[in-house]
Amino acid sequence: MHFIDLKTQYQELKPQIQARIDAVLDHGQYIMGPEVRELEEKLEAYTGSKHCITCSSGTEALLMSLMALGIGPGDEVITSPFTFVATAEVMVLLGVKPVFVDIERDTCLMDASLIEAKITPRTKAIMPVSLYGQVCDMDAINAIAARHGNLPVIEDAAQSFGADYSGGGATSRKSCNLSTIGCTSFFPSKPLGCYGDGGAIFTNDDVLAKALREIRVHGQERRYYHTRVGVGGRMDTLQCAVVLAKLERFDWEVKRRLELGDAYRSKIAAAGIHADMVTVRTDRNSVWAQLTIKVDNRAQVQQKLQEHGVPTAVHYPVPLNMQPAYQHLCCAECTPNSQWAAQRVMSLPLSPDLDDATLDHIIAALKQAVAV
Structure with a gap:
């Protein structure tokens, strides 16, 4: 059993992927x-x-x-400590101080109600992290940003491409088009992945684009x-070709x-089973x-599931504020929900091609494992 089944996906899309790759090999660009x-x-x-700018990775998109x-030396950016290190890493590389805001226990998303207390004259942006496939309370975050001098909001949407958000409005909007800038990743295991590294940045601002x-x-x-100072941040043509092929069935996969x-x-x-799934709010969905x-x-x-052939991941x-490279930025006691979640979260296999029999096997194994 695969934690993320990319092999079956490839077999289903093999003709389209091969045709796309062959086209690049033929033109050589x-x-x-x-x-x-x-x-x-x-x-x-x-x-x-309005604008999409592909780039070499989700990390590079944030940078x-x-x-x-x-945004640079001496500035502050508000974000979550319960995320992959890249979120804060890119800030520190630019001399920016990450300011951590704790998460909601049920969603594991940044708690918007805690943001305003962290804003200072040095705050230059807010970077909410859309985690496990679900976006944050973006309307609330955008409203806070607007009240404080129209601070830019950068959605770290590495895990949520394809997700919908309405925020209580009549029309849903897509992750990556919910704020000043949206950044996503095409790392192979993401909802829309390539066969290497890749990412994209989205904005409606012509100057930023x-x-x-x-x-x-x-x-x-x-x-x-x-x-201006730049980077070598291009997404190569072959990886774009792979994503183009995968887009053909992406709606079905979502x-x-x-x-x-x-x-x-x-x-x-x-x-x-005594296990709580991450909560999905009623005004949005999760692409898991x-x-x-x-x-x-x-x-x-995890040990019991492994004995039943069920892979897991954490x-x-x-949390970032307990990592050696970042622990000087924020005490562990300041983010109790992040500490609590870090000790309990566990991910189970899920891919679009997961069949009913395999899902039933996972549930049966989970029931036995949790009962121990």
Whole structure:
């Protein structure tokens, strides 16, 4: 059993993927080939965002976004400690101080009600993290940002591409098109993944889009004319070709992820298993980048599941403000919910091609494991 079944997905999409790769090999434009812009246009249409700028990774997307906003030494950016290290790493690389806001226990998302107390004259942006496939309370976060001088909001949407959010409005909007800038990752295990590293940045701001496109190619406005400091941040053409092929069935995959999330929840409840799935708010959905539950005796549960052939993963066992490189920024006692979640979260297998028999096996194994 695979934790994330990329092999079956590849077999289902093999003709489309091979045709896309062959086209790149035939024209030979491996850097900034026509598939790059084609993918950007399709992602713009999918999210409803005016601009999409593909880049070399989700980490680079966050870094480039901070650079485009002119955020640097001495500035502060508010974010969550319960996330992958890249969220804070890019800030520190630019001399920016990450300011950590604790999470909600049920969703594991940044608690918007705690943000305002952390804002200072040095705050230059808010970076909420859309975790496990679900976006944060973006309307509340955007409202806070607006009250404090229209602070930019950068959605770290590495795990939530494809997710919907309404915020109580009549019309739902897509993750990556909910704030000043949205950043996502095409790491292979993400809801929409390539076969290496890749990412994308979304914005409706023309000035930011121009800056991001220049930063992506070493700060060039045109060849050998550098208007700003940049990076080598391009997503290569072959990886764009893979994502283009995967887009052909992405709507089906999102639908299937939603169905599997519902099935997991109902089967866990029906089996009387004492494990809480991450809560999904009624004004949004989750594309379940990780199907995450919370259990008290995690190590024992993982061991028992492994004995039944069920792989698991933990995202994330140590909050950033307890990591050696970042613990000087914020005391552990300041983020009690993050500490609590870090000791309990555990992710179970979920891929669009997961079949009913395998899901039933996972549930049966989980019931036995949790009972120990």
